[in-house]
Amino acid sequence: MSAAIALDPLCRGVGLSTSDRLDKAADGAALWLGPYASVLLWPATEADLADTTITAEAWFGDLLLQEEDSRSARVLDGYLLICLPAKPPETLEPVLRSIELSTRICRKHVVWPEADGEWRRFDSVTVLRLPEGVTSVASDLQWPTxxxxxxxxxxxxxxxxxxxxxxxxxxxx
The missing domain is CATH 1.10.1220 (Arc Repressor Mutant)
Structure with missing residues (x-):
């Protein structure tokens, strides 16, 4: 399953809708916008990971500024997901860490499909959802003594x- 197809229900589940505002974006990029946040999926390869991240970050920064201006300076959280086609080698770990720890422009995550095709690294993207909770059954509720x-x-x-x-x-x- 492609990253965009896997990501779409997660974004929709938190009120983000797909957007076609992708002028001059990389082929394969996908964008979701909502009243409080935006998620940008941007494809990359291992060879161009650092350069692609800089390009995507600049493009996303411009979009976020335009969106905030159109909303009368209301802050919009940005989540940039740099999408690799496969799990990167361990030698790229310092580059991945540097990208994900960077505080410039927006939050950044590097994602890839696992061997079984699942996109488990979407779980670390905080805007997408909280973990499923366990609720008490009404009969289990008790007032303190x-x-x-x-x-x-x-x-x-x-x-x-x-x-x-x-x-x-x-x-x-």
Whole structure:
């Protein structure tokens, strides 16, 4: 599965929509925009990884500035995903680390498909989603047991409000 096809449902799941604003972008680039963030997928090869990242970063920086200007200076988080066709060799680890730790323009991630075709490195892109949570079943919910002092304080908070109850407690102490 291509990176763009795998990434699309993750972006849509957090309110980002595909955009065709890809003038002068690399062939194979894909863009998702939303009210608070943008994700740009930009293809690269191992041989041109560093140079491609600089080019993609400059292109994305211009787009983010245009978007922020059109939104009356509202800040837009940018996530640049540099997409390799396969897992890079360990010798590229320092380059990958340098790219991903860079704070220029936007957050950056280098992604590639695993041997099974899955794009697991999308999991590190914070804007895409939070991990699936486990929720309590309503019957599992329990209120804490309060001491008599705790019950009296809770009643005071309900009667006077939090600030007044805290001030009264402070005077008692």
């Amino acid at each position: 309060l001491s008599n002092d705790g019950k009296a304080m809770w009643a005071d908070i309900q009667d006077r409000g939090g600030v007044a109850a805290a001030q009264a407690e402070e005077k008692r102490a």
